[in-house]
Amino acid sequence: MTAAEILSTIQAKYPGLQEIPKVLGQARGDELYLSVSAAELHALCQFVRFDPGLSFDYLSFVTSVDWKTHFEVVYYLVSTLHKHKLVLKVKVEDRTNPEVPTISTVWPTADWQEREIYDMMGIKFKGHYNLRRILLPDDWEGFPLRKDYAPKPDRYD
Amino acid sequence: MGILLDKGPIYIEKIPGGTILMSTADTFINWARKSSIWPLTFGLACCAIEMMATYASKHDLDRFGIIPRPTPRQADLMIIAGTVTKKMAPRIELLYHQMPEPRFVISMGSCSNSGGPYYDAYSVCKGVDKVIPVDVYVPGCPPRPEALISAVLALQKKIEGYSMLAAAKKKAEPAAT
Numbered sequence: 001m002t003a004a005e006i007l008s009t010i011q012a013k014y015p016g017l018q019e020i021p022k023v024l025g026q027a028r029g030d031e032l033y034l035s036v037s038a039a040e041l042h043a044l045c046q047f048v049r050f051d052p053g054l055s056f057d058y059l060s061f062v063t064s065v066d067w068k069t070h071f072e073v074v075y076y077l078v079s080t081l082h083k084h085k086l087v088l089k090v091k092v093e094d095r096t097n098p099e100v101p102t103i104s105t106v107w108p109t110a111d112w113q114e115r116e117i118y119d120m121m122g123i124k125f126k127g128h129y130n131l132r133r134i135l136l137p138d139d140w141e142g143f144p145l146r147k148d149y150a151p152k153p154d155r156y157d
Numbered sequence: 158m159g160i161l162l163d164k165g166p167i168y169i170e171k172i173p174g175g176t177i178l179m180s181t182a183d184t185f186i187n188w189a190r191k192s193s194i195w196p197l198t199f200g201l202a203c204c205a206i207e208m209m210a211t212y213a214s215k216h217d218l219d220r221f222g223i224i225p226r227p228t229p230r231q232a233d234l235m236i237i238a239g240t241v242t243k244k245m246a247p248r249i250e251l252l253y254h255q256m257p258e259p260r261f262v263i264s265m266g267s268c269s270n271s272g273g274p275y276y277d278a279y280s281v282c283k284g285v286d287k288v289i290p291v292d293v294y295v296p297g298c299p300p301r302p303e304a305l306i307s308a309v310l311a312l313q314k315k316i317e318g319y320s321m322l323a324a325a326k327k328k329a330e331p332a333a334t
Contacts, residue, residue: 136280137244144279156243156282 001053001084003032009053010034014044020089031085038090042101048077048086049106055081059107064117066147071098071123092123102128120145165317183320190233191316194261194309197232197252198225201239204266204299208238211302221309229255234312235289236305240268240275241282253289259319263308264291267298274298 001009007019020033036044048056056077065072071092078085092098102125104110114125115134122143125131133140142149165184170177200208212218212225226232229252241249253260264285267273275281285291292315295308 135244149279151279154243156246156287 001082003030003084006032006054006084006086007034009051010044010048013047014040017044029085031087033087033089036088036090038092038100041088041090042103042106044088045075045103045106053082054086055079056086057081059103059109060085062103062110062113062117064121064123066121066145068147070095071121073100073117073123075103098123099126100124101126102131104128119143122146183322186321187317187319190259190319191313193222193224194234194312194316195224195226195232196234196236197229197256198227199235199238199252201237201241201245202268204238204268207299207302208236208265208305211305216302216306218306218309221306221313223309229253230257232256233259234261234263236263236265237269237285237291238265238299240273241285241288242280243282244280246282246285246288249285250288261292261312261316262289263293263295263305263312265295265297265305265308266300267296270294270296 011017018035020035022028022030022033048054056079058078058080060076060078062076063074065074073090073092075088075090076085077088090100092100098121100123102110102114104114104125105127111128111130112134114128115131117123118125118128118131119133119135120143132138136144141152144151165188166181167184168177168179170179200206210216212223223234229235233256235249235253235256237249253262262285264270268275268281269285272278272281272283276283282288293308293311295304297304300308
């Protein structure tokens with residue numbers, strides 16, 4: 001499917017979804033970028049995973065970006081069956097208690113990646129069965145990949 | 158390598174059917190100790206690759222009597238080969254304390270010397286000497302196998318200078334006062 005066909009298929013079910021247009025000169029592929037709200041993320045993921053025409057059976061990666069004013073969680077989906085790609089972006093406005101529903105129930109590979117995002121940026125994934133730190137020590141304070149993170153010197157510094 | 162080639166108070170007398178060799182206990186013990194430095198098998202980052210190359214046949218640390226041991230209970234030497242993260246530092250401390258005395262530490266590479274390229278990172282210990290005492294520092298990123306061999310030779314030289322009597326005296330002194 002082309003990007004336009006994927007967009008029309010998804011918009012038939014979710015009419016409110018908006019495409020993020022490519023800015024001239026932006027280093028980015030030709031795949032479709034969609035802006036999704038946290039509330040409808042899980043249902044949309046369920047739809048694009050199991051819809052026979054879309055069949056995004058592979059979650060390439062989950063990552064997060066700190067834009068200082070807000071966070072953004074990015075999902076990169078690939079269909080190994082139809083050889084097409086899709087990018088979902090979820091904007092998280094609340095910096096003090098950022099929360100996004102987990103999609104590890106749709107793609108189990110999201111499990112550890114969501115844990116890493118929680119570890120590094122402190123975004124909570126609602127419904128994740130084992131959301132605790134994965135790389136840093138369990139008693140670490142703060143989330144080091146946030147732009148406003150101030151490291152606290154300890155006995156190893 | 159041989160005891161005869163090493164400097165030390167050695168007395169040799171030829172007798173019919175053989176040789177009498179006399180030396181001090183320190184010379185003999187230090188010779189034995191420095192000729193069988195058994196390091197703990199563990200590497201932390203890319204320096205470990207150079208360390209493995211040094212163990213392997215081309216550079217062959219075995220000729221110095223260096224055989225990696227899989228348990229700290231049998232190890233004399235700890236080669237800190239790689240980045241010491243704050244998560245790893247307490248584990249290194251534990252392994253160090255599990256080693257029997259006398260124990261030695263070689264800090265291999267910029268990372269374990271001072272944090273190196275990760276000095277500004279939030280998660281890296283600024284030098285393994287914040288956690289355990291270090292005998293020999295090897296500069297480099299990573300150091301070549303020759304540099305590690307030179308560190309081993311420096312450590313052997315350090316071991317040669319040890320005196321059991323002086324160490325016993327030093328241990329007894331604070332108890333006497």
